[in-house]
Amino acid sequence: MTNALSLEGVHTHVGPYHILHGVDLHVPAGQVTMLLGRNGAGKTSTLRTVMGLWPASAGVLRFKGQAITAMTTPEIARLGIAYVPETMGIFSELTVRDHLVLGARAARRAEDLDRTRLDWLFGLFPALHKFWLHPAGKLSGGQKQMLAIARALIAPCELLLVDEPSKGLAPAMVMKLIEAFTELKRQRCTVLMVEQNLAMAKALGDRVAVMDNGRIVHTGAMAELADDEVLQQRLLGLSLGVAA
Known part of the structure; x- marks a missing residue:
């Protein structure tokens, strides 16, 4: 199994705070890895x-075998790593079209966008086509999340990092996101996803890593964790069966 991303003994300090305490994490290529844990465990960090x-203060991060520990954020993005933050990073006054032009990086205007890739994104998120010229601030919460994901994917990427995409969304919108990420799975997109919605984690995850207090405390197949309620209670304090 080839790993797209590896973290080996990674520590992170933010000011006086020691956030990550020797994280060891491997994200297999072509799979969806769920990063789970209680609030404050270190997932977003x-x-x-x-x-x-937030630069690592110790340890090594590798992408496709290449050390990226000392690289800047723009350099990391240019390697093919895309990031959808928990806050989504949507600009209210910019249109859907504007956001995708920004995400494409090489495009200066909408006409420069790769039409085949744009049509593929419209297939994943039809609302973006419908509201193409609308200010993003007028979109619903779920539509903004779809826009944030589409912006990350408009330029081809080899690894997608997504932080709690279902947070605050209605169940019907969560189902639409599950459908979209299921399509990404079929295309063998490598995804590392932080998620609190355990039904979504169960539906999408191939692998799982559980964090606690800035460390990885469990790794394995998502299906195995989903079938073991005792392990769920010990690691997460809740049951995937209840969430599903």
Whole structure:
């Protein structure tokens, strides 16, 4: 099994705070790896460290075997790592079209966008086609999340980092996201996803890593964790069966 991303003994400090305590994490290529854990366990900090937003203070991060520990965020993005933050990072006054032009990086205008890839994204998220010229601030919460994901995917990427995509969304919108990520799975897109919606984690995850207090405390197949309620209670304090 080839790993797209590896973290080996990674520590992260933010000011006086020691956030990550020797994280060891491997994300297999072509699979969806779920990063689970209680609030404050270090999941978002892990994604931010991968992107170079918070530099690692110790340890090594590798993408496709290449050390990226000392790289800047733009350098990491240019390698093919895309990031959808928990806040989504949507600009209210910009249109859907504007956001995708920004995400494409090489495009200066909508006419420069790869039409085949744009049509593929419209297939995943039809609402973006419908509201193409609408200010993003007028979209619903779920539509904004779809826009944030589409912006990350408009330029081809080899690894997608997604932080709690279902947070605050209605169940019907969560189902639409599950359908979209299921299509990404079929295309063998490598995804590292932080998620609190355990039904979504169960539906999408191939692998799972569980964090606690800035460390990885469990790794394995998502299906095995989903079938073991005792392990779920010990690691997460709840049951996937109840969430599903």
